[in-house]
Structure formats: C-alpha cells, structure tokens
Amino acid sequence: MNFDLNAVWSRGMKLVGDNFQLLIIIAGIFLLLPTTAAYLLLPDFQAFADPTADPKIVAERFRELIVPLIGMGGALALFQFAGYGTMIALIGPDRPTVAQALGTGLKIAPSTLVIVILFIVTYLVGAIVIMLPISILSGLAGVPIVALIGFIPVLLFVVWLMARLSMSMPVLVLGGTLNPLTAIKASFRLTRQKQWQIMLFWTVLMIAITVISMLFNLAAGLFAALLSKGTAALLIAGLANGLTGMASGMIICGVAAAMFEQLAGQSPEGLAATFE
Structure with a gap:
C-alpha cells in the first residue's frame, strides 16, 4: 500500500480549499448554529461558558442539567453527524449536488451514532479489562502510583481505537453502505497495515486542534465573562465555540476524505475490496 x-x-487541505464556499455554508448550518443555539437555549449555561466559574458550582449545575444535556446532546450529535457526512459527500469523488450530499448526510447520521455508542461501550470494557489487573496489583503492592500509571495504556487504547474507527464515516458516505457494523469492519480493514502511522497522525492533528481551540475559546470566554453575565456573554462564547467547531470540522472532513482516497483507492475494485 502506497x-x-x-x-x-x-x-485534504486542497479538498477543503476547492470546496470552501460550500463547506463553510454547511459547517455554519450544522456546526456553528446549533452550538450557538445550545449556549443560548440551555438554561443556566452561563456557568459552563465562564472559565472562571467555581468548579463545584459547575459540577452541581451539571448534575441538575444532566437530563436536558443528554437529550440535547443526542439531538445535537445527530444533526452534526449529518453535517459531517454532507461535507465528506461534497468533497468526495462522486461530486453530488448539494441536495444529494445533504440526503447522504442525513441518511448516515443514525449509523454514525450507533458507531459512536459502540465505540464508547468498547472503550469502557477495554478500560475495565486494562485497569482491573493493574488496580489489583497496585492494591497488593501498596503503591498507588501504579494505578495512576495504568491510565497510560487506557489512553493508548482509546487513541488506537479512534484511529482504527476513523474511516467509518467515509465508508458510510463514500462506500455506499449504511450498516454500521460493515463500516466498522471496513475501517479496521483499511487502517490495519498503517494503523500506527494513522494513530500518530490523528493524535498530532487532534492535539493541535484542541490546543488552538482551547486558547481561542478561553480568550473568548474570558472576554464574555468580563462583558456581562447575560445573553451577550453566552452569544460570544457560543459563537467562539461554534467557529472553532466549524474550522476543525472542515479540516477533519477534508483529511478523512483524503485518507480514504489513499487507503481505499477510487477504482471500483479498490472500493469493492474494502468490504471483502
């Protein structure tokens, strides 16, 4: 494999650049607007928007809002998955119309949610399997630091799992399947030979995106907190988070589509082999 x-x-960056005008509209609708709306519509979201807030107060409010957070989070995730799918479809080799790309994005959203749920379950089971013997060893040895060190293999496991599943959405969008299990199998097949390179690549990219987003959102959050405690502050914080989500979403979709091109190829034979 080359x-x-x-x-x-x-x-990936060329795909984003060539389709920037369309992508920024889709990202604005599916990523910027819902993120900003969440800040404005969720009650008492000011505590989450203010980086200077007391952590105890934030934790207490989170417990009180856990039910609406889960409900809104699920709906928001489905909506944003549709946006990611639409962007990947638009920059894919089939060159669909916007309406066709939107249809593809909406169709793959439920399958993507299933994959995310399976990822979370696998992560939790894997973390328990990894941590259980380490915790027992730590208790027998009387050295608590051993348990802390045990989080390192858990972190490596979750990063590895994310890398192996990273082609699932491109498979759903560009591979012509809506079966989440088929997409997972294909993603594992595609990433098998170069899994460590792919893992390192996604790790570096996500660290860079996370650091830049945190700095931007922190600056916006501090400005919003100093400005006021009302709607204007929430709007600023929501727009800041939405803008970073837009930028990172476009980059991730471009890179994912480009990686799928290399791993699967664009010939009918290459795509067919993905599902064998």
Whole structure:
C-alpha cells in the first residue's frame, strides 16, 4: 500500500480549499448554529461558558442539567453527524449536488451514532479489562502510583481505537453502505497495515486542534465573562465555540476524505475490496 501522510494532509487541505464556499455554508448550518443555539437555549449555561466559574458550582449545575444535556446532546450529535457526512459527500469523488450530499448526510447520521455508542461501550470494557489487573496489583503492592500509571495504556487504547474507527464515516458516505457494523469492519480493514502511522497522525492533528481551540475559546470566554453575565456573554462564547467547531470540522472532513482516497483507492475494485 502506497500511503503518504504528507500527501493526505496536502490533499485534504486542497479538498477543503476547492470546496470552501460550500463547506463553510454547511459547517455554519450544522456546526456553528446549533452550538450557538445550545449556549443560548440551555438554561443556566452561563456557568459552563465562564472559565472562571467555581468548579463545584459547575459540577452541581451539571448534575441538575444532566437530563436536558443528554437529550440535547443526542439531538445535537445527530444533526452534526449529518453535517459531517454532507461535507465528506461534497468533497468526495462522486461530486453530488448539494441536495444529494445533504440526503447522504442525513441518511448516515443514525449509523454514525450507533458507531459512536459502540465505540464508547468498547472503550469502557477495554478500560475495565486494562485497569482491573493493574488496580489489583497496585492494591497488593501498596503503591498507588501504579494505578495512576495504568491510565497510560487506557489512553493508548482509546487513541488506537479512534484511529482504527476513523474511516467509518467515509465508508458510510463514500462506500455506499449504511450498516454500521460493515463500516466498522471496513475501517479496521483499511487502517490495519498503517494503523500506527494513522494513530500518530490523528493524535498530532487532534492535539493541535484542541490546543488552538482551547486558547481561542478561553480568550473568548474570558472576554464574555468580563462583558456581562447575560445573553451577550453566552452569544460570544457560543459563537467562539461554534467557529472553532466549524474550522476543525472542515479540516477533519477534508483529511478523512483524503485518507480514504489513499487507503481505499477510487477504482471500483479498490472500493469493492474494502468490504471483502
């Protein structure tokens, strides 16, 4: 397999650049607007928007809002999954119309949610399997630091799992399947040979995106907190989070589509082999 991560990045950025006008509209609708709306509509969201807030107060409010948070989070996730799917469809080789891309994005959203749920379950089971013997060893040895060190393999496991599943959405969108289990199997097949390179690539990219987003959101949050405690502050914080979500979403979709191109190829034979 001829796999070049530099080419993946370059190709991903070219896909984003060539389709920027369409992508920014889709990202604005599916990522910016719902994020901003969540800040404005969820009651007492000011505590979450203010980085200077007392952690105890934030934790207490979170417990009180857990039910609406789960409900809104699920709806928001489905909506944003549709946006990601639409963007990948738009920059894919089939060159669909906007209406066709939107239809694809909406169709793959439930399958993507199933994959995310399966990822969470697998992560929890894997974390228990990894941590249980380490915790027992730590208790027998009387050295608590051993248990803390045990989080390192858990972290490596979850990053590895994310990397192996990273082609699931491109498979759903570009591979012509809506079966989440088929998409997972295909993603594992595609990433098998270059899994460690892919894992390192996604790790570096996500760290960079996270750091930049945190700094931008922190600055916006501090400004919003100083400005007021009302709607204006929530609007600023929501827009800041939405803008970083837009930018990161476009980058991730471009890179994912480019990586799928390299791993699966664009010939009918290459795509067919993905599902064998």
